[in-house]
Amino acid sequence: MPELPEVETIARGVDKRVRGRTIVSVWLGSKPEPFRSEPAGIVDALTGSTIERVHRVGKHIVVDLARKGPAKRRAARRSVPDSGGQRPRLGQWLVHLGMTGRLLVCGPQEPLPPHTHAILELDDAREIRFVDPRRFGRLSVLDLSPPDEKPRKRAGESGTHSQGFVGTGQEPLEISLDAFRALFRGRRTPIKSALLNQSLLHGVGNIYADESLFRAGIRPRRQAGRLTGRELERLRGAIQSVLLEAIALGGSSVSDYVDADGAKGFFQLEHKVYLRAGEPCLACQTPIRRILIAGRGTHYCPTCQH
DNA sequence: AATGAAACCTGACAGC
DNA sequence: TGCTGTCAGGTTTCAT
Structure with a gap:
């Protein structure tokens, strides 16, 4: 969850x-x-x-x-x-x-x-x-x-x-830009897979990987090691802003997630691509596409993400 | 070393 | 009603 x-x-x-x-x-x-x-x-x-x-x-x-x-x-x-x-x-x-x-x-x-x-x-x-x-x-x-x-x-x-x-990887909210770029250097795996790898960054999962890649305008299948410095800078910024906004709203309640009090979060209302396959992109109306990467449902806009 | 598929579990939901 | 298939916010293990 x-x-x-x-x-x-x-x-x-x-x-x-x-x-x-x-x-x-x-x-x-x-x-x-x-x-x-x-x-x-x-x-x-x-x-x-x-x-x-x-x-x-x-x-x-x-x-x-x-x-x-x-x-x-x-x-x-x-x-x-x-x-x-x-x-x-x-x-x-x-x-x-x-x-x-x-x-x-x-x-x-x-x-x-x-x-x-x-x-x-x-x-x-x-x-x-x-x-x-x-x-x-x-x-x-x-x-x-x-x-x-x-x-x-x-x-x-x-x-x-x-x-x-101390965990297995780096904290996404604290990592420097240089360290962030170094994480993906030389990796041929899709950037989506790399974001889910907890020994690189820890804490990012399927929802926030998809939402961050959408915000950064990057297709999930792009090879991690081939992203430009500028793209990685955008991606780090997107991850951090998505995570901070989600924390401020108490997280995403997709099915039955609740906090220690039993209260739901509200960030699911802000999802732009996650679980929106076939629905129009909120930026350009193109239907959101769903593919499988590393066995995980992956959602993106084929127009907004390159 | 790195990558991907399968396995681990149960529950909800859609379709027949 | 009940069956089957699909999907689900994650990680580990095994085979390439």
């Missing part, structure tokens, strides 16, 4: 609602697909942790976690007090929503939707729920404790620093 603007909207909404709260219990469903870390490790890392901040990296929601001293269970089994107990244990909970994932904050009395795979009970009795019918979404945890405190498994996930998760 979600690309950068939707994930940003959800992360902001969740942050506003749960920052500072402590997770008192965790329930995980029995379907294995949503869990990229060991389920027991997820429960262990989340239970008793305080939510310091919720933010976005690429298409991931990143929840910064902290807790004082060693984990309760470990302390209880030890007879000798842990000397490192004063320093907070740090970690991150990573949420990727896949195509249909939702992260909801609500009261415990709210009816449980089908396909709920995780419930985090907070210290004010509210819950964070992860719901995902199609199960392309993924949950994982990173341990960011100092090495001397926890010499066991380190954060090994790709895109991870000792400082935390």
